[in-house]
Amino acid sequence: MLVACLAMFMKPFNASKYEGVNFYQMIGLDTSASQKEIKKSYNRFLKQKKNFVNPSQTTLDIWEKTEEAYAILGNNYSRALYDLFGMDFLDSTDFQVAGYQSDEAIEALVKMIGKYPEELTNYGGMAFYPVEFTLEDFMFGAKRNVTAVHTVDCECPDGTVACTKCQKQPVMEIIEKTEIVLPKGAYEYHRIIGRGLGDAVSLRAASDIIFVATSTKHDRFERKGRDLYTTINVTLSEVIREDDKIIKGLDGTDVKIPLKNIQNLMEMRIPGQGLPDYFNKNQRGDLIVKFNLMIPETLTDDQKSQLQNLLPTDEASYL
Structure with a gap:
């Protein structure tokens, strides 16, 4: 659970226009491409754009999708999510948990494959948390302080045997402050992963939080x-x-x-x-x-x- 003075209603990302699109194929690279290769490809794309004097609307639409591909794959956080979930995670821009599998869903999977999937033993998905920034913040870069109130496993003094407190209550709530950094020139829906800011893995809850940066409506731009x-x-x-x-x-x-x-x-x-x-x-x-x-x-x-x-x-x- 997060406590912060942030807006509750965020503008959604429209992933439907990217249906059937593979970002790696769009920029002409494979999934093993390094960040250096992605940046070189992006610079070639910019040079090609510069040669157009009066681009058609179709060309402008292609450019928009291509820039989105570079924005996703050029950010290590977003790229990791894209590689894991594909296009599904692009729609995750409001308060929600993605990737969580209920007990019923896991039981159905066990019946299907004949065994319990080990990777889902403690996996509780990832919590997406939107954070609003002004357009000026995207221009100059900015920082936000967020307070996370989350449930963690009880830490015993001796570190080995469960103490009396842990035996009665194996988990406890802690308050943790974290700083979110928005880089200068970040794209809309820039994603930042907050490792361990969610709830305890032992509870099969979302242990990581994905902060999604969106811009507030500007009166002129x-x-x-x-x-x-x-x-x-x-x-x-x-x-x-x-x-x-x-x-x-x-x-x-x-x-x-x-x-x-x-x-x-x-x-x-x-x-x-x-x-x-x-x-x-x-x-x-x-x-x-x-x-x-x-x-x-x-x-x-x-x-x-x-x-x-x-x-x-x-x-x-x-x-």
């Missing part, structure tokens, strides 16, 4: 992989003047947005203004800006006349 998306309002006056617009980036720095030849709902990619790259900390994703062109609701007759003189009447000029 949305993340997709290492890219950030935002929508800005632009007045008709600004568009006509073609001035640059300055906005604050997620990291607090000024980002210059050119307004020349923009149209309503048009998207512009600003390189290097996204989140830090999880594998290459000196690189960043991009910022994708969508423009919301604001038209005045009321104009005087004189203003209307001036606009009519300024704006072209040829329809081809608006295509």
Whole structure:
């Protein structure tokens, strides 16, 4: 059991879009690939992405799945879970225990294979525990302190023979504090394993806790992989003047947005203004800006006349 000031309702991961997908095959590596090989493959992927000028939506969807594959396999914790459970663990983003087998399920397995599976003797699965971080935390990295109240086997003073206390109560509750570290540029649903923070193995309970990092809703930015998306309002006056617009980036720095030849709902990619790259900390994703062109609701007759003189009447000029 965990005690912490964390949100109870988390956004779920949609694993259905990865049905039938093998992450190792997707990135062209086998299950024995080292982390160094995965990083080299990831850098090749980034170079290929850079060659695309106007990628189609299909290409963008493939990129999203590929980045998710690298995010899972490039994190030793997530990779271990993927190798053990496959896609099933991806949906484990809220409070739950995965991998636990009930007594009834084990009995059915015994009847099927004719013997008791030794690996399930004390295995109680793994508890998944979501932890919310701000988008700024994913930008700069962050730490969270979590207090775990869990049940452990009684520890006798002599270390060998059960003491009087242990004979009456073989388990006891302890309070343990642990620090969760979110690396700079971590992907959404970054997983951190807390070894031994669950309950005692002798109780066939979940002894390990998987902390799942998710980002809270931001009032200006949305993340997709290492890219950030935002929508800005632009007045008709600004568009006509073609001035640059300055906005604050997620990291607090000024980002210059050119307004020349923009149209309503048009998207512009600003390189290097996204989140830090999880594998290459000196690189960043991009910022994708969508423009919301604001038209005045009321104009005087004189203003209307001036606009009519300024704006072209040829329809081809608006295509």
